[in-house]
Structure formats: structure tokens, C-alpha cells
Amino acid sequence: xxxxxxxxxxxxxxxxxxxxxxxxxxxxxxxxxxxxxxxxxxxxxxxxxxxxxxxxxxxxxxxxxxxxxxxxxxxxxxxxxxxxxxxxxxxxxxxxxxxxxxxxxxxxxxxxxxxxxxxxxxxxxxxxxxxxxxxxxxxxxxxxxxxxxxxxxxxxxxxxxxxxxxxxxxxxxxxxxxxxxxxxxxxxxxxxxxxxxxxxxxxxxxxxxxxxxxxxxxxxxxxxxxxxxxxxxxxxxxxxxxxxxxxxxxxxxxxxxxxxxxxxxxxxxxxxxxxxxxxxxxxxxxxxxxxxxxxxxxxxxxxxxxxxxxx
Amino acid sequence: xxxxxxxxxxxxxxxxxxxxxxxxxxxxxxxxxxxxxxxxxxxxxxxxxxxxxxxxxxxxxxxxxxxxxxxxxxxxxxxxxxxxxxxxxxxxxxxxxxxxxxxxxxxxxxxxxxxxxxxxxxxxxxxxxxxxxxxxxxxxxxxxxxxxxxxxxxxxxxxxxxxxxxxxxxxxxxxxxxxxxxxxxxxxxxxxxxxxxxxxxxxxxxxxxxxxxxxxxxxxxxxxxxxxxxxxxxxxxxxxxxxxxxxxxxxxxxxxxxxxxxxxxxx
Amino acid sequence: xxxxxxxxxxxxxxxxxxxxxxxxxxxxxxxxxxxxxxxxxxxxxxxxxxxxxxxxxxxxxxxxxxxxxxxxxxxxxxxxxxxxxxxxxxxxxxxxxxxxxxxxxxxxxxxxxxxxxxxxxxxxxxxxxxxxxxxxxxxxxxxxxxxxxxxxxxxxxxxxxxxxxxxxxxxxxxxxxxxxxxxxxxxxxxxxxxxxxxxxxxxxxxxxxxxxxxxxxxxxxxxxxxxxxxxxxxxxxxxxxxxxxxxxxxxxxxxxxxxxxxxxxxxxxxxxxxxxxxxxxxxxxxxxx
Numbered sequence: 001x002x003x004x005x006x007x008x009x010x011x012x013x014x015x016x017x018x019x020x021x022x023x024x025x026x027x028x029x030x031x032x033x034x035x036x037x038x039x040x041x042x043x044x045x046x047x048x049x050x051x052x053x054x055x056x057x058x059x060x061x062x063x064x065x066x067x068x069x070x071x072x073x074x075x076x077x078x079x080x081x082x083x084x085x086x087x088x089x090x091x092x093x094x095x096x097x098x099x100x101x102x103x104x105x106x107x108x109x110x111x112x113x114x115x116x117x118x119x120x121x122x123x124x125x126x127x128x129x130x131x132x133x134x135x136x137x138x139x140x141x142x143x144x145x146x147x148x149x150x151x152x153x154x155x156x157x158x159x160x161x162x163x164x165x166x167x168x169x170x171x172x173x174x175x176x177x178x179x180x181x182x183x184x185x186x187x188x189x190x191x192x193x194x195x196x197x198x199x200x201x202x203x204x205x206x207x208x209x210x211x212x213x214x215x216x217x218x219x220x221x222x223x224x225x226x227x228x229x230x231x232x233x234x235x236x237x238x239x240x241x242x243x244x245x246x247x248x249x250x251x252x253x254x255x256x257x258x259x260x261x262x263x264x265x266x267x268x269x270x271x272x273x274x275x276x277x278x279x280x281x282x283x284x285x286x287x288x289x290x291x292x293x294x295x296x297x298x299x300x301x302x303x304x305x306x307x308x309x310x311x
Numbered sequence: 312x313x314x315x316x317x318x319x320x321x322x323x324x325x326x327x328x329x330x331x332x333x334x335x336x337x338x339x340x341x342x343x344x345x346x347x348x349x350x351x352x353x354x355x356x357x358x359x360x361x362x363x364x365x366x367x368x369x370x371x372x373x374x375x376x377x378x379x380x381x382x383x384x385x386x387x388x389x390x391x392x393x394x395x396x397x398x399x400x401x402x403x404x405x406x407x408x409x410x411x412x413x414x415x416x417x418x419x420x421x422x423x424x425x426x427x428x429x430x431x432x433x434x435x436x437x438x439x440x441x442x443x444x445x446x447x448x449x450x451x452x453x454x455x456x457x458x459x460x461x462x463x464x465x466x467x468x469x470x471x472x473x474x475x476x477x478x479x480x481x482x483x484x485x486x487x488x489x490x491x492x493x494x495x496x497x498x499x500x501x502x503x504x505x506x507x508x509x510x511x512x513x514x515x516x517x518x519x520x521x522x523x524x525x526x527x528x529x530x531x532x533x534x535x536x537x538x539x540x541x542x543x544x545x546x547x548x549x550x551x552x553x554x555x556x557x558x559x560x561x562x563x564x565x566x567x568x569x570x571x572x573x574x575x576x577x578x
Numbered sequence: 579x580x581x582x583x584x585x586x587x588x589x590x591x592x593x594x595x596x597x598x599x600x601x602x603x604x605x606x607x608x609x610x611x612x613x614x615x616x617x618x619x620x621x622x623x624x625x626x627x628x629x630x631x632x633x634x635x636x637x638x639x640x641x642x643x644x645x646x647x648x649x650x651x652x653x654x655x656x657x658x659x660x661x662x663x664x665x666x667x668x669x670x671x672x673x674x675x676x677x678x679x680x681x682x683x684x685x686x687x688x689x690x691x692x693x694x695x696x697x698x699x700x701x702x703x704x705x706x707x708x709x710x711x712x713x714x715x716x717x718x719x720x721x722x723x724x725x726x727x728x729x730x731x732x733x734x735x736x737x738x739x740x741x742x743x744x745x746x747x748x749x750x751x752x753x754x755x756x757x758x759x760x761x762x763x764x765x766x767x768x769x770x771x772x773x774x775x776x777x778x779x780x781x782x783x784x785x786x787x788x789x790x791x792x793x794x795x796x797x798x799x800x801x802x803x804x805x806x807x808x809x810x811x812x813x814x815x816x817x818x819x820x821x822x823x824x825x826x827x828x829x830x831x832x833x834x835x836x837x838x839x840x841x842x843x844x845x846x847x848x849x850x851x852x853x854x855x856x857x858x859x860x861x862x863x864x865x866x867x
Contacts, residue, residue, distance in 0.1 A: 016408045017398060022437075023405050026759035030676060036668025037677065040689040040735070043728050047696060050707035110603030118597050127604060129855050134611055136851040137844060138789025139698075140818045144825050144840050145614050148833075178607055206589045208596045229695070236697025238792040243826060263699045263792075270702075270796050275711065287703040291696060298695040302688060383754055385678055411757030421752040424771055424866040433766065434756045472867040483752070490756055 188222020666734025722798025737779020
């Protein structure tokens with residue numbers, strides 16, 4: 001029987017190394033998905049190139065960068081002497097983001113600890129779902145809430161003339177950022193190996209001692225990453241701050257002052273400017289600035305989180 | 312069986328015995344860490360070639376090198392020369408064609424998450440067979456030869472990944488057979504299988520020898536003794552010796568370490 | 579002995595204190611949203627009717643319905659998905675199935691993180707500079723959808739990647755050893771087992787895309803249009819932008835109207851997300867291995 005088989009095998013000997021359709025299809029698909037893979041890089045570069053294209057000429061020819069960063073007067077539509085100072089806008093963004101973090105950091109970290117370390121089974125799953133749903137509410141809806149619910153509430157509670165201010169936008173932004181920060185922070189806690197917890201519990205530590213002495217220090221980098229991403233989120237948020245800050249150029253001295261954010265300025269003014277005008281280019285210059293800032297924040301967050309993975 | 316054994320013995324004397332796979336000075340490393348160094352051996356057509364040795368001896372790496380899985384494994388590097396039917400595998404233009412000729416069975420059974428039927432029909436389908444009647448014949452034949460047909464013939468449409476361990480291992484063998492391989496490589500196939508199934512699979516292998524070349528890595532010395540015509544002993548990334556099983560397990564060894572391993576002094 | 583038990587008592591108290599404290603934080607996080615949703619329902623609910631959903635705005639957008647905005651959102655989301663789903667799935671397949679662990683892969687990952695992190699208004703500027711002006715699409719559904727697609731690409735990539743990574747390596751190896759090419763393995767074994775996870779991600783992306791406002795403001799969405807879009811080169815109204823417009827730009831809008839729009843938008847988004855979550859939970863319950 002084996003002798004009968006042999007000639008057939010012998011005929012095929014050494015003849016199998018041919019590239020067939022399957023081989024070429026595989027190569028083709030590999031090329032196609034590679035294009036998908038590099039598209040993310042192309043888009044990031046594209047974003048920078050196209051924003052720079054509209055803004056950079058203006059930065060080089062017209063804009064006084066010192067004035068841009070140090071003047072608190074944003075008066076682009078002044079016909080005689082337009083001024084492009086974004087100091088007040090930076091102050092607006094920073095104050096709102098700062099307050100948002102004051103609100104969001106304790107709540108999101110606390111919620112992450114409860115969901116990740118205390119809650120179990122169904123409670124934990126339901127809370128996670130709830131947090132996920134919170135993160136899904138669109139920013140324009142948050143802005144509307146600031147405008148229509150928070151505004152009268154703040155006026156009444158604090159007896160101030162205007163309720164669209166740092167406090168309003170800060171709380172709104174805090175509520176927006178908290179769910180995302182909670183999810184990332186919870187991931188960071190989950191990344192701490194269970195054997196750490198078991199080892200500490202075996203030594204008689206209570207749940208809280210385990211969390212405080214073991215889990216939180218071990219998850220430190222991931223939690224910092226969560227905070228950084230929250231900051232990035234706050235910095236870049238547009239619709240909510242446009243609607244809830246009061247949108248007046250102002251360096252705030254109290255949380256009841258109205259301010260204006262960098263992002264909101266672009267959103268509010270881009271529609272009124274002529275393509276190629278100084279005002280238009282100035283808005284793109286703000287875009288370059290925002291791009292660089294958020295790029296750096298994201299890079300930092302990534303490095304911080306990666307640090308914990310390596311360790 | 313007697314005739315097969317005598318044929319294998321005669322093989323050494325007569326140069327006419329076809330060499331299926333020839334490895335010369337094969338060295339394998341993972342990201343610079345050596346797993347196998349300087350292994351040379353030949354596998355002849357229609358023999359069961361056993362590879363024994365303790366863990367980390369480089370047995371599995373050797374199998375991976377034979378069917379060029381190094382090109383799909385991060386950091387794996389193979390040096391030296393491996394020839395399949397006289398063709399150097401390192402210079403293949405289409406590694407998939409080589410792999411189609413080599414069936415592989417893993418230590419842990421892998422039933423793919425599709426129906427039992429689809430599991431066995433996958434390889435023929437990949438080769439372009441679409442005809443239902445033809446596929447059915449192949450599926451039945453392979454499952455029968457893997458001693459699984461009677462157990463699953465009434466539920467061919469249930470998930471292959473939900474069979475018991477022993478059944479999944481036979482399914483894996485059926486799947487390997489559906490490629491119509493010239494070489495069947497088994498890597499410690501009995502690790503996750505009960506003794507009864509192991510015996511049944513061993514019986515299957517004896518029958519398959521007339522149709523294909525079988526390379527069997529095992530950590531059970533007795534299994535090699537029962538099945539293999541010739542056996543290689545791997546230790547610490549080296550091939551210590553290759554010999555006829557009948558002689559090797561009778562104590563005719565060239566290296567004391569082989570004797571120690573066979574007698575169970577380490578490993 | 580007494581000292582130890584006293585310590586235990588104290589520890590237990592501390593533990594309970596912290597437990598309660600953290601629970602409060604979760605509740606304080608959730609509570610405002612429940613209040614907000616309740617307010618939306620109470621104030622916006624009464625205006626929701628068949629007529630509200632299926633007629634056009636009238637009287638300078640101070641009355642009538644939201645039909646053009648709803649249809650516009652469907653247009654924007656559909657076209658965006660047509661671009662981002664194939665691209666995102668391809669990117670995820672490349673990253674999970676082909677890419678090695680090297681610097682190039684890290685650069686791609688970083689690009690994806692940044693794509694998700696760049697402010698939406700910067701995406702809008704890109705959309706204006708690239709699609710509206712450079713590629714001369716004008717302010718159109720095409721320009722707006724492309725902007726949305728690029729912005730939400732990371733959602734598809736991340737979800738697809740996760741579901742691809744959940745398919746055990748052993749399945750791929752079994753298939754490769756049978757002589758299947760990488761692509762045959764992906765098509766026959768990996769994708770069929772990941773497709774439901776990918777779908778979960780796509781639903782999530784629909785929800786994200788539908789809610790975005792800033793990226794479409796200057797690229798294709800209009801405050802008010804008397805007609806419905808007929809092709810991807812038309813402008814369109816959109817639900818998210820409509821909420822912004824009726825709540826800030828139009829004088830004399832009755833109070834219930836923006837609440838109604840917000841309620842529709844939130845309901846849409848939450849249904850999508852719940853669907854995606856429910857689907858995920860369902861899939862977890864019916865594992866195939």
C-alpha cells in the first residue's frame with residue numbers, strides 16, 4: 001500500500017513552492033490594513049499641517065507673539081487697532097478646568113475606589129454601566145444644562161446677577177470629566193495584581209488599609225494618567241464651556257466672574273470671519289496652541305501610564 | 312507491524328530509503344536567547360520519529376522550525392539548513408504551501424469555535440474545495456480515522472470547542488488529517504488526554520504510518536518506545552543522539568545521559 | 579487580647595467610614611445626572627409628540643418640530659460610519675494581527691491616543707482647512723462627516739482591537755499550522771468571533787457621532803434650512819447643533835422647545851449606549867470557548 005502511494009508523492013517533490021492566489025491576496029490585505037494603521041498617523045500630521053497652513057503665515061508676518069501670550073485684550077474686530085491677546089482666554093480656560101478638576105478628582109478617584117475595591121458583583125456592574133452612560137451625554141446637552149438649569153440655580157443660591165460663570169462651567173465640566181476619569185482610574189486599580197492585595201490581607205490588614213497602603217501606591221501612575229487625561233479633556237471641551245461660562249473676555253478674580261475659553265472663542269467667532277483674514281488666522285493660531293497643549297498632555301499621560309505597565 | 316520495523320531497520324543499510332526532512336546544524340533562538348543549538352538529524356518517509364527529552368530541551372522549537380512558524384513568532388530566529396523533500400525551507404517563497412503538507416497536533420487540544428463539521432472542513436475549504444459531497448466524504452473519512460466519527464456523527468453541527476478534552480484532541484488530529492499531510496507532527500499530544508483516548512490515538516498513529524511520516528514529541532519515554540521506529544533524545548537545546556528505538560530502549564546508547572533519562576534518573 | 583480587639587474595632591469603624599464616604603462620592607456623581615434627566619423629562623416631555631418629531635421648525639424656529647435636524651443627524655452619522663468603520667477595523671486588524679511590538683506600532687498608538695485627545699474644535703478647524711477649503715467640498719455633509727469620522731476613529735479602533743485581542747492566540751496558531759495565510763485565518767476564525775464586539779463599538783460610535791457639535795458647526799451643519807439634504811454635497815441641519823441654536827441663538831423660543839430637543843438627543847444617545855452595553859453583557863453570557 002505504501003509503495004502504491006509513493007509515486008504520487010514523488011511526482012510532487014520539490015514542486016510545492018509556488019505562490020498562488022491566496023498568497024497574493026494575503027499580501028494585498030496586509031498592505032490595505034497597513035494603510036488603515038498608518039492612517040491615524042497621517043490624520044494627526046494632517047491636522048497639524050492644515051491648521052498650521054491657515055495660521056502659521058499670520059504668526060510669522062503679522063502676529064506679535066509676546067502680545068499674543070501676554071495681552072489680556074482679545075479685540076480682533078476692532079477696525080483701527082485689532083488686538084490679539086489670549087491671556088484672558090487662557091485664564092478663562094485654566095480657571096474653568098482648574099475648578100473642574102477640584103470637583104472631578106476627588107469624586108472620580110473616590111468612585112473608582114468604591115467601584116473597583118469595595119463594590120462586588122451586580123452592584124459593581126451596575127455602577128460601571130451608570131458611569132459609562134454618564135460619559136455618553138453629549139457636551140452640547142451639558143452646555144444646555146449649564147444654561148438652563150445651573151444658571152438660575154446659581155443666581156438664586158448665591159445672590160449674584162449672572163449665573164453663567166467659572167462656577168457654573170467648572171461644575172459642568174467636572175461632571176463631564178468625572179466619568180471618564182473614573183473609568184481610567186478604575187482600570188488603573190484593576191491593573192494592580194490581586195496577589196498584592198492577598199499578601200496584605202494575609203498579614204491582617206483591613207480592606208481600607210490594603211487600599212491605602214498597597215493598592216493606591218501601586219496604581220499611582222495610572223491614577224495620575226487619569227487626572228492628566230481629565231485635564232486634557234477639560235482644556236479641549238468646547239460646547240459646554242461656550243454655553244456655560246458667560247463668554248466674556250475677562251481674567252477672573254472670583255468663581256462668580258464670567259470668562260471666555262480658548263475653544264469657545266474659536267467656536268463663537270469662526271463663523272463670522274472671512275476666510276484668510278487676520279481674525280480667521282488668529283483663530284487658527286489659537287487652534288495650533290490648543291493642539292500643542294493637548295498633544296503634550298496626552299503624551300505625558302501616555303508616558304506616565306506606560307511607566308506603570310513596565311514596572 | 313513487524314514488516315514496518317524491519318523495513319526501518321533495513322533503512323539504515325540501504326541508502327534508497329527516502330529522506331523526508333533533513334536538518335543540518337539547526338540553531339534556534341528567541342530574541343537572542345538560544346533554545347536549540349547545532350541539531351542535525353534526518354527523518355525518513357513513513358517512519359514514526361520520536362523526540363524525547365525533558366522540558367526546555369528545544370523539542371517544540373524544533374517542530375516550529377520545521378514548518379516555518381518562526382516567521383509568525385516574534386523574535387524567533389532559525390539558523391542552519393532544514394530541507395523538506397530536498398527543498399531548503401528557509402528559502403521558500405510560499406511558506407503556506409509547506410505548512411499545508413505538515414499537519415500539527417498541539418499539547419493542548421484546540422477545537423476551533425465553529426461546528427465539528429467546519430473544523431474538519433476548514434483545511435479543504437482553504438484549499439478551494441467547495442463541493443458539499445466532496446467535503447462530506449473528507450469530513451467523515453478524517454473523523455473516522457481519528458477514531459471520533461462514532462461519537463460525533465449525530466452532532467456534527469455542534470461547536471467543536473465545547474467537546475471534551477479527549478474528543479477535542481482527536482478532532483485536532485482529524486483536522487490535521489484533513490490537510491492530507493505528508494508529515495504529521497504531534498507535540499506531547501497525550502498531556503491533556505485520558506489514558507484510554509491516548510491508547511486509541513496511538514493505535515490511529517500506527518495505522519497512519521503507512522500513509523505519512525510522523526514526528527512525535529513526547530515526554531513519556533514508554534510512548535516513544537511503543538510507537539517510534541527511531542528516536543532522538545534532546546537535552547538542554549542539543550540533540551544528544553538519534554537511534555533505533557528497539558536498540559535505544561534496550562540500553563544500546565552512545566551517551567550515558569540518554570540511558571539516565573530513559574531510566575528515569577532525571578527529567 | 580483586649581488591646582487587639584479594641585484595635586480591630588477601631589479598624590472596622592475606619593473601614594466602614596471610608597466605605598460610606600466612597601459610596602457617597604459615587605452617589606454624588608450619579609445624583610446630579612438623575613436630577614438633570616428628571617428635569618429634562620419634566621420640562622421637555624410634554625412637547626414631545628408625533629408632530630414634534632416629524633415636522634419642520636416654523637415661525638423662525640420658535641415652533642414646529644425637529645424633523646430636518648433628525649434626518650440631518652442620520653445623514654451625518656451614516657456617512658461618517660461609512661468612512662470610519664472600514665478604516666478603524668483595518669487599523670485595528672493591522673495593530674492586533676500584523677504589527678510587531680516595535681517603535682512604529684508605538685507611534686501609531688500615540689497617534690490614536692492623540693486623535694481621541696485633540697479638542698473637538700481643533701478637529702473642526704482641520705475640517706474647515708482640509709475638507710471645506712483645500713479639497714473644495716464646501717460646507718457639506720461630506721466635509722462634516724469626514725471630520726466626524728476622523729474624530730471618532732479611535733472609538734472603532736479601540737473597540738475592534740479589544741474584541742480581536744479576546745480571540746485566543748491558540749485559534750490563530752491552529753489555523754496557521756494548517757497552512758492558512760494570515761488573512762485566511764483572520765477571515766475564517768478571528769473576525770467571525772470578534773464581529774459582535776466590533777458591532778458593540780460601532781453602536782458606541784454612532785452615539786458619540788450623533789452628539790458631537792463643534793466639529794460640524796463650520797463644516798456642514800446649518801442653523802436652519804428650509805429643505806432636506808438630497809446628497810452628501812448639501813448642507814444639513816443636525817440635532818446637536820439645533821439644541822445649541824434654539825437655546826442660545828434664537829430669541830423668543832418657548833421654554834419647553836430646547837428641553838424637548840435636549841430630551842430627544844439624550845434619549846437617542848442613551849438608548850444607543852444601553853444597546854451597546856446590553857449587547858456586550860449578552861455576548862459575555864454566551865461564550866463559544
